[in-house]
Amino acid sequence: xxxxxxxxxxxxxxxxxxxxxxxxxxxxxxxxxxxxxxxxxxxxxxxxxxxxxxxxxxxxxxxxxxxxxxxxxxxxxxxxxxxxxxxxxxxxxxxxxxxxxxxxxxxxxxxxxxxxxxxxxxxxxxxxxxxxxxxxxxxxxxxxxxxxxxxxxxxxxxxxxxxxxxxxxxxxxxxxxxxxxxxxxxxxxxxxxxxxxxxxxxxxxxxxxxxxxxxxxxxxxxxxxxxxxxxxxxxxxxxxxxxxxxxxxxxxxxxxxxxxxxxxxxxxxxxxxxxxxxxxxxxxxxxxxxxxxxxxxxxxxxxxxxxxxxxxxxxxxxxxxxxxxxxxxxxxxxxxxxxxxxxxxxxxxxxxxxxxxxxxxxxxxxxxxxxxxxxxxxxxxxxxxxxxxxxxxxxxxxxxxxxxxxxxxxxxxxxxxxxxxxxxxxxxxxxxx
Amino acid sequence: xxxxxxxxxxxxxxxxxxxxxxxxxxxxxxxxxxxxxxxxxxxxxxxxxxxxxxxxxxxxxxxxxxxxxxxxxxxxxxxxxxxxxxxxxxxxxxxxxxxxxxxxxxxxxxxxxxxxxxxxxxxxxxxxxxxxxxxxxxxxxxx
Numbered sequence: 001x002x003x004x005x006x007x008x009x010x011x012x013x014x015x016x017x018x019x020x021x022x023x024x025x026x027x028x029x030x031x032x033x034x035x036x037x038x039x040x041x042x043x044x045x046x047x048x049x050x051x052x053x054x055x056x057x058x059x060x061x062x063x064x065x066x067x068x069x070x071x072x073x074x075x076x077x078x079x080x081x082x083x084x085x086x087x088x089x090x091x092x093x094x095x096x097x098x099x100x101x102x103x104x105x106x107x108x109x110x111x112x113x114x115x116x117x118x119x120x121x122x123x124x125x126x127x128x129x130x131x132x133x134x135x136x137x138x139x140x141x142x143x144x145x146x147x148x149x150x151x152x153x154x155x156x157x158x159x160x161x162x163x164x165x166x167x168x169x170x171x172x173x174x175x176x177x178x179x180x181x182x183x184x185x186x187x188x189x190x191x192x193x194x195x196x197x198x199x200x201x202x203x204x205x206x207x208x209x210x211x212x213x214x215x216x217x218x219x220x221x222x223x224x225x226x227x228x229x230x231x232x233x234x235x236x237x238x239x240x241x242x243x244x245x246x247x248x249x250x251x252x253x254x255x256x257x258x259x260x261x262x263x264x265x266x267x268x269x270x271x272x273x274x275x276x277x278x279x280x281x282x283x284x285x286x287x288x289x290x291x292x293x294x295x296x297x298x299x300x301x302x303x304x305x306x307x308x309x310x311x312x313x314x315x316x317x318x319x320x321x322x323x324x325x326x327x328x329x330x331x332x333x334x335x336x337x338x339x340x341x342x343x344x345x346x347x348x349x350x351x352x353x354x355x356x357x358x359x360x361x362x363x364x365x366x367x368x369x370x371x372x373x374x375x376x377x378x379x380x381x382x383x384x385x386x387x388x389x390x391x392x393x394x395x396x397x398x399x400x401x402x403x404x405x406x407x408x409x410x411x412x413x414x415x416x417x418x419x420x421x422x423x424x425x426x427x428x429x430x431x432x433x
Numbered sequence: 434x435x436x437x438x439x440x441x442x443x444x445x446x447x448x449x450x451x452x453x454x455x456x457x458x459x460x461x462x463x464x465x466x467x468x469x470x471x472x473x474x475x476x477x478x479x480x481x482x483x484x485x486x487x488x489x490x491x492x493x494x495x496x497x498x499x500x501x502x503x504x505x506x507x508x509x510x511x512x513x514x515x516x517x518x519x520x521x522x523x524x525x526x527x528x529x530x531x532x533x534x535x536x537x538x539x540x541x542x543x544x545x546x547x548x549x550x551x552x553x554x555x556x557x558x559x560x561x562x563x564x565x566x567x568x569x570x571x572x573x574x575x576x
Contacts, residue, residue: 376442376475376498377498378498378499378500381440381442381498381499381500382440382500383438383440383477383479383500383502383549384477384531384532384549385470385471385472385477388442388472388475388477389472410474410475411442411444411474411475412444412475413442413443413444413449413496413497413498414496414497414498415496416444
């Protein structure tokens with residue numbers, strides 16, 4: 001089974017656009033009548049729902065940001081009576097008030113559907129054993145993948161995150177065929193397997209869907225070789241629906257966005273101007289089928305580019321490139337935009353280091369300094385100081401060549417950079433500005 | 434002919450050396466020689482111990498980055514010029530020394546030295562030809 005819903009996933013684009021326009025018009029009407037926040041915003045711009053006549057009119061609509069969700073905490077942007085909300089999820093709220101999202105029964109159905117497409121594209125079917133090592137609970141990762149896996153009739157192993165040794169034991173004993181977790185946790189699992197003396201040949205694992213943090217093409221190769229699987233990138237965010245917003249097919253050439261539910265745009269994050277195909281900018285989504293919390297032009301802060309040509313897999317859905325960074329994770333060092341993923345690629349390309357690194361940004365005498373901590377692996381260790389110093393220089397030069405700014409590389413002992421079962425903390429910004 | 438040296442990667446922060454020695458102590462591993470090469474950020478601890486394989490294993494288990502390297506242990510006359518004589522032999526034969534350190538000897542009239550050279554095999558042959566006493570691994574581990 002290659003597709004979950006061939007009719008939708010491979011629909012010709014003009015028919016798809018008709019569906020999108022019809023759904024967009026309905027959504028705009030719905031938020032105008034049911035969400036005072038959107039009505040006020042549109043009125044300020046002198047807009048009425050009837051002004052939306054074709055897909056290009058989307059650009060007339062106002063943006064929604066994470067701050068707007070916080071300002072309307074908890075339920076201010078919901079478009080249905082709370083009695084129709086059957087599920088609440090929320091972000092952790094580490095950077096402020098949590099972002100609360102709500103789903104109607106119909107929304108949960110859509111979510112299961114887009115996640116089913118995602119898992120089928122990653123090789124799953126009703127015979128699969130899907131081990132879900134994303135956290136369950138208010139975080140959308142666990143339950144999102146769970147409902148999708150149930151929709152296709154796979155056997156779900158809802159282990160949630162943590163308990164690493166037990167994860168591996170169950171993977172062996174239960175014959176897990178598909179693993180869902182963050183990419184850094186996948187590597188941590190592989191590392192722990194080695195320590196436990198479990199060989200990848202003991203696993204029935206065939207593929208995995210990984211996300212919830214940025215990861216590079218090289219990290220994919222590491223995961224694929226260490227676990228002997230095909231590693232698929234998936235994409236989602238709770239504000240839009242959770243995992244399942246976009247998914248990779250077997251050609252791994254970008255993630256197909258479930259465009260019959262989510263309308264994507266790429267904008268210049270500074271000016272808000274809509275950019276063309278292939279141009280890098282901030283990804284913006286308008287949900288066109290959601291009932292509980294429809295969002296208009298929601299700014300994801302993720303930086304990527306879109307490609308519209310038909311994929312070799314037969315799907316017509318637009319493909320988004322791997323996210324190269326975030327407008328808010330992006331660190332600006334002496335005026336240069338730096339994404340942790342760039343450093344990760346450099347380290348992996350050198351082939352001598354495990355991707356355990358951390359960036360420390362500080363300001364010394366009014367000058368930004370970037371320090372890169374890299375864990376020394378056995379493979380790169382030498383009993384000679386000069387060889388380690390050469391390695392340090394090689395890493396420094398490779399990073400400087402890529403970023404175009406000077407950095408200080410410091411080799412540190414293994415396992416001293418904090419491991420995470422969720423998102424790896426890659427940047428520590430100590431600048432006091 | 435070679436002696437197995439254990440090398441450990443250490444960040445320059447307090448307490449790390451104590452941890453290494455305490456791990457070794459717990460496993461009844463006796464240290465007969467050690468040296469530390471350090472830079473501003475990190476150091477390499479080099480150890481000669483009585484049970485190198487066990488030391489390698491327990492240090493790894495305790496999360497250290499460790500490697501084993503073959504080095505040469507020689508005995509030189511414990512009097513002025515004793516070491517110079519050996520170094521002169523190596524120099525004349527164009528053998529570069531990566532590093533060396535002296536080591537607590539329990540043999541009268543002899544000072545013991547650990548040498549890491551570029552070409553170990555050639556070095557051993559030349560030292561032997563010149564009558565320099567080379568210690569076997571067993572001799573060193575039992576010191």
